[in-house]
Amino acid sequence: MGETMELTFPVIDLSKINGDERGATMDMINDACENWGFFELMNHGISHELMDTVEKHTKEHYTKCMEQRFKEMVARQGLDQVAESEINDMDWESTFFLRHLPETNINEIPDLEDGYRKVMKQFAVELEKLAEKFLDLLCENLGLEQGYLKKVFYGSRGPNFGTKVSNYPPCPKPDLIKGLRAHTDAGGIILLFQDAKVSGLQLLKDDNWIDVPPMKHSIVINLGDQLEVITNGKYKSVMHRVIAQTDGSRMSIASFYNPGDDAVIYPAPALVEKEAEKSNVYPKFVFEDYMKLYAGLKFEAKEPRFEAMKAMESNVNLGAAATI
Incomplete structure (x- = not known):
């Protein structure tokens, strides 16, 4: 496949899932999950009017309540004086x-x-529906029974679902301080409503940083570490970062649909290879334990996190939930 084709960021029209192009659309989703870990959804069913209202309120709230606080933090930390050295913390x-x-x-x-x-309450309801719909589409592509992922995520109290509302103000030295340092997301499925004008989000693919293009009214989906474990590595979480811009403030509303605290995460038996040596790559753990570990290691590679969970495995009483 030619290089230009390869580096065309995947954009998927979700409305085609209901018509003659369902098969091709499912293939595009599968390809994006396997080869990118990121893709952009158009016609995802959330109204443009609702998205516009969310954006308007978010930007107004930042200007009114957050901007001055940010400037004070920058002055307090001396970040506006950044001269030569890169800031990594x-x-x-x-x-x-x-x-x-x-x-x-x-x-x-x-x-x-x-x-x-x-x-925001209304938007969260729509995003939750979209996340659950997407988990079922992933089940279909993976050959798992319908509802499998939702069930695994459920734990005893249902999934964790929350939203990080961010603004990335203009930065005088974007080469020396990142908007957000490179990391993979710890959780399940991430749904991002990002600024349609100001770019900055990048993902790592084949050792190159690639821009996630801003597109009006799109929802960017990316996969977290938990889906990599459950799919036994068929789908992988991907390193990404935000580059601050010298002009323009970028809005980012990222919603994380994650397993419940006591959900037990492990490779789906249907996806585990028959050969024993391959079936043992990913650990079995309680989601809350993974999050405790992740808190201190967010900006480091994910593989040592998986190793650490593996080492803990024998000590974990996984209880009845492991029979999901």
């Missing part, structure tokens, strides 16, 4: 987190206007 971003499931914290976040709270 901080990110040039202004963020807050919303939790939706198992319980929401949206009413506890200070400074959010009622209209913003309302629209």
Whole structure:
């Protein structure tokens, strides 16, 4: 396949899943999961009007409540004085987190206007539906029984679902400080509503950093470490980062549909190779334990995390949940 074809970022029209082009669309999804770990969805079923309202409120909230705080943090840390040396222990971003499931914290976040709270609740409901629909499409592509991934993610209290709302303000030295340092996502499936004008998100493919193009009203999907484990490496989580820009502030609303804290994660038996040496690559663990480990190692390679979980495996009482 020619190089230009290879580096065309996958954009998938989800509305075609319901018609004659279903097979071809499912193949595109599978190819994107296997070879990219990232893809962009158009016609995903979330209304443009809702997305526009979310964007308007998010940008207004940043200007009104977050921008000044960010400038004060920059001055306090001396980041505006960055001269020659690269900064590797901080990110040039202004963020807050919303939790939706198992319980929401949206009413506890200070400074959010009622209209913003309302629209974010609505947006979360739509994203949750899209995430669950997508997990079923992945099951179909992987030859797993319908509902398998949702069931594995469920644990005893249902999945964890939350949103990181970020703004990446203009940065004087983007070569010396990243908007967000390179990492893979720890969780399950990530749904991103990103700025349609200001770029910055990049993924690592074949040792090259490739831009995830801004596209109006798209949802970017990427896969986290848990799906790599469950698919026994057929689908992989991918390193990505955000490059800050010298002009323009980039909005990023990333929603993480993750397993429940006590969900037991392990390669789906249907996807484990018959040869014993291959079947043992990925560990079996409780999701909460993985997250505790990830907290300190987010910006490092994922393989040592998998190794560490493997080493802990014999000590873990996986309980009844392991019979899912």
